[in-house]
Amino acid sequence: MNSSLTRPLAVVTGASNGIGYELAKQFAQNGFDLLITSTGQSINEAALAFEKLGAQVETVQADLATYDGVETLYNKIKATGRSVDAIAINAGVGVGGDFARETDLKDELNLINLNVVSSVHLAKRVVKDMVDHRQGRILFTSSIAALMPGPFEAVYAASKAFLHSFSEALRNELKDTGVTVTSLMPGPTDTNFFHRAGMDDTKAGADRKDDPAMVAKQGFEALMAGKDSIVAGSLKTKLQGTASKVLPDTANAEQHRQLTEPGSANK
Secondary structure (H helix, E strand, O other), X not given: OOOOOOOOEEEEEOOOOHHHHHHHHHHHHOOOEEEEEEXXXXXXXXXXXXXXXXXXXXXXXXXXXXXXXXXXXXXXXXXXXXXXXXXXXXXOOOOOOOOOOOOOHHHHHHXXXXXXXXXXXXXXXXXXXXHHHOOEEEEEEOOHHHHOOOOOOHHHHHHHHHXXXXXXXXXXXXXXXXXXXXXXXXOOEOOOHHHHOOOOOOHXXXXXXXXXXXXXXXXXXXXXXXXXXXXXXXXXXHHHHHHHHHOOHHHHHHHHHHHHOOOHHHO
């Protein structure tokens, strides 16, 4: 990546598809160069699309569910010789099903490693550099699931609750440093998330979902405005987020169950 004195640099994880792809696109359209990462070679195809928008793009293929994967990404960040102006810590995965009788422990531990451990690890590395430069923007992709217990995706919902809490706490710690932290909280979004999570037969998996481009645009705008969080997506999603904040956990859990219980797509 050629050094640029005029264009800021954004890092986006999980950028080969879905919300991550659309976030990277937002950065590229708004004058950022990019360093993007995912596990597969499709990240290189994404890079070509972003370069057509005028961005200089570096790619990293790394499994961020591993310690070495995060270190590989951070070493690539340092190798650019540039400060990170914004980072979207977006990579994540879901696991759907009955915790006691259906889901696999290895899948759930991998989820925790990617959604939680790698997010803390990468933030730990990048935020120190941002504080040293007294500027920077951090976006964590949490979820509206952070606002409620999540039957049949219990570990996923808990991981997103962790990210939202972590984001809010980190934001407060950094309030006098010039670094802002924003929690992006989408609802069900039209990506491959539900298929990968084994949730095609659920109501949430089968119902109409929000456009990832709309979610990313709202998230990008909230990040650039320095907001603490945003429930992103359609009006329906925003209303659901508002209701979740006032309903008791028992009611929220029951509503979530209706969307995620295996076989609920056919009810």
